[in-house]
Amino acid sequence: MxxxxxxxxxxxxxxxxxxxxxxxxxxxxxxxxxxxxxxxxxxxxxxxxxxxxxxxxxxxxxxxxxxxxxxxxxxxxxxxxxxxxxxxxxxxxxxxxxxxxxxxxxxxxxxxxxxxxxxxxxxxxxxxxxxxxxxxxxxxxxxxxxxxxxxxxxxxxxxxxxxxxxxxxxxxxxxxxxxxxxxxxxxxxxxxxxxxxxxxxxxxxxxxxxxxxxxxxxxxxxxxxxxxxxxxxxxxxxxxxxxxxxxxxxxxxxxxxxxxxxxxxxxxxxxxxxxxxxxxxxxxxxxxxxxxxxxxxxxxxxxxxxxxxxxxxxxxxxxxxxxxxxxxxxxxxxxxxxxxxxxxxxxxxxxxxxxxxxxxxKHYISAFGEHVIGKEVEAALQEAMENTDVRVNEFTVAPQITPTEGLPYHEWLIEFEQEPEDMVLFEQKLDKAMRTQNVYYDDLISGNVLRTVVVTKVSKNAFQEYMKSEGKLGGQNKLPRLSNDRKIADKLNRQ
Missing domain, CATH: 3.40.50.12780 (ANL, N-terminal domain)
Structure with a gap:
């Protein structure tokens, strides 16, 4: 020693x-x-x-x-x-x-x-x-x-x-x-x-x-x-x-x-x-x-x-x-x-x-009164990933209030390192975990106000490119885990 x-x-x-x-x-x-x-x-x-x-x-x-x-x-x-x-x-x-x-x-x-x-x-x-x-x-x-x-x-x-x-x-x-x-x-x-x-x-x-x-x-x-x-x-x-x-x-x-x-x-x-x-x-x-x-x-x-x-x-x-x-x-x-x-x-x-x-x-989703916070989406993702080979590089969540069809929903934009073998099953696990984390979200799903979560796969390095475009690449800058609007989501979907 x-x-x-x-x-x-x-x-x-x-x-x-x-x-x-x-x-x-x-x-x-x-x-x-x-x-x-x-x-x-x-x-x-x-x-x-x-x-x-x-x-x-x-x-x-x-x-x-x-x-x-x-x-x-x-x-x-x-x-x-x-x-x-x-x-x-x-x-x-x-x-x-x-x-x-x-x-x-x-x-x-x-x-x-x-x-x-x-x-x-x-x-x-x-x-x-x-x-x-x-x-x-x-x-x-x-x-x-x-x-x-x-x-x-x-x-x-x-x-x-x-x-x-x-x-x-x-x-x-x-x-x-x-x-x-x-x-x-x-x-x-x-x-x-x-x-x-x-x-x-x-x-x-x-x-x-x-x-x-x-x-x-x-x-x-x-x-x-x-x-x-x-x-x-x-x-x-x-x-x-x-x-x-x-x-x-x-x-x-x-x-x-x-x-x-x-x-x-x-x-x-x-x-x-x-x-x-x-x-x-x-x-x-x-x-x-x-x-x-x-x-x-x-x-x-x-x-x-x-x-x-x-x-x-x-x-x-x-x-x-x-x-x-x-x-x-x-x-x-x-x-x-x-x-x-x-x-x-x-x-x-x-x-x-x-x-x-x-x-x-200031980082939450409450487009329908659910007031989802960062800890809840992180815990839900962790639960959905348990006992699988799924690996995530980065993610963010935003509400989709006016979809082209069907009920509104929470959109999870995820950059996967290792994708789920069954994306539908993964979405179901994610939604179930979110309903456990947030009782108001659970009520909205049960009451057919919202449909279950939708996962959108984001291309490799898309989050890094987004942060770079905002002048926030590296250092102490952090990506918001969730937003009550679609500014980040829409930019990522256009990449």
Whole structure:
């Protein structure tokens, strides 16, 4: 066993004990975080505008600070972009992480000297929890890769701008620098397809032990590796045994990945975003990710079926329940206040608090009142694929409200790696699984309002071409699993 492995195991034990301290005292931990945030920001423009100095309880905060999305918080962020200090948080942010997705173009999410360390520590601690539980630390001696955006940053009024994954690349610990791949030069390549080709050439002969990234883009890397070597990735990288991912559910990709790798590998799920690092998988034995209650973030939760009401109840950590779909609301030491990040979550455990991402509050199908969410379509596809050789590269779901004949239906657009032998039987399994997942959908089928699902086979690489046409190929970009309109579906059907 190497010195580095021994040190990693010792550190893993220490971090595990520290985690247990706050995880076992969730309500007190969140109260402490809340008051630290309020005291730190009471002299900012936002704090003065919302009378932070008068707060005596979380209830006061909820009365004074409404839930906001990016566009509603944007007037404050625009001031930060001009170089103003003490706007949302004391001083100026270190970075503004650039993301896409709003109607007005790019979003700029602040990262501060107080918030930035938590992004780095959370990723590290996820790996250390894995080491503590499994005793496996040998991978720290091999090469590690994270498929990420370019680390090249712009600067505006003394604040650096860039993608979160590119910003994080500047914080790789010194003890991992020799293990890290790809090279800085390769990482700076902007064109995603060119970048992946370069990464393949650079890593092919290396001892890769850990690979990390969003599954859809790691899949592209694996496919190119397999094409180059004409053998599974697991034979090319014989010591590769840990896959770290975030951003999307891995289960729809698992069968395809195991085929590309040629064997099973352990995996760690992360829940990072520009707005904060919210959770990571702390155990291989339980479902869900540990919600990080001691990381400079105060959490509130709104039931998703109440979210669009005029004044929905905002729950704190001691008030949540299992199995309910909540919209995640955050206040952070980067200056986001009662901020709706758009993700929905469900709790899988309350001792400690573990969550799974269930979808996006804006990504759903409810053309007929069914309100189908991302978690439900992913679970249905997984169930339909069980005990078969079917493998799926990518998929999305959309309603077909005005078919040329017959009843309306949900259209599943799927790029298959391995098609079902009997497509009609596969559609039947998929529909049955959806009816189990969503009682409203079941009622619509039973009442002959909808016909059963229709699967449309999408040509190879059609989803990649779609993302490329939208300027969202690679990096942190993710394809919506479902839409309440046909913008994506119609584009894919025209390809």
């Amino acid at each position: 190497s010195i580095k492995s021994i040190i990693a195991k010792v550190l893993a034990g220490k971090i595990y004990k520290n985690t247990r301290k706050w995880a076992d005292n969730p309500v007190a931990t969140q109260q402490k975080i809340f008051w630290e945030l309020i005291r730190s920001a009471q002299n900012t423009q936002f704090g003065k505008d919302h009378q932070f100095e008068k707060f005596t309880s979380v209830a006061d905060f909820q009365k004074q600070v409404p839930v906001r999305d990016y566009e509603q918080l944007r007037p404050y962020i625009d001031k930060m972009l001009t170089g103003e200090a003490d706007v949302l948080w004391k001083g100026k942010p270190l970075y503004l992480a650039k993301t896409s997705g709003t109607t007005s173009g790019a979003k700029y999410i602040p990262l501060t000297k107080e918030s930035m360390p938590y992004h780095i520590e959370a990723a590290r601690n996820a790996i250390l929890h894995y080491i503590h539980e499994t005793g496996n630390a040998s991978f720290v001696d091999g090469k590690m890769i994270f498929l990420q955006g370019s680390p090249v940053l712009d600067e505006k009024n003394g604040i650096k701008l860039g993608r979160l994954s590119g910003i994080v690349a500047h914080y790789v610990p010194k003890y991992l620098q020799k293990n890290r791949m790809p090279s800085w030069e390769t990482n700076c390549i902007e064109d995603w397809e060119t970048k992946v080709d370069a990464i393949v050439e650079e890593t092919y002969h290396e001892n890769m032990t850990v690979i990390s990234g969003i599954p859809s883009w790691v899949q592209m890397y694996f496919e190119k590796l397999k094409e180059k070597g004409n053998k599974p990735v697991g034979e090319i990288f014989k010591n590769f045994n840990l896959f770290i991912y975030g951003g999307v559910n891995y289960e729809p990709y698992r069968a395809k990945f195991e085929n590309l790798i040629g064997r099973k590998v352990d995996s760690i799920e992360l829940f990072p975003a520009s707005e904060g690092f919210f959770a990571y998988q702390d155990t291989q034995k339980e479902k869900g990710m540990l919600l990080l209650l001691n990381s400079g973030i105060f959490y509130e939760f709104i039931k998703s079926d109440e979210f669009f009401q005029e004044n929905p109840k905002r729950y704190t950590i001691g008030e949540v329940a299992l199995g309910i779909n909540y919209v995640l609301i955050i206040s952070t030491n980067a200056g986001l206040w009662s901020y709706n990040i758009g993700d929905t979550i469900q709790f899988t455990s309350l001792q400690p608090y573990r969550v799974q991402v269930s979808g996006r509050i």
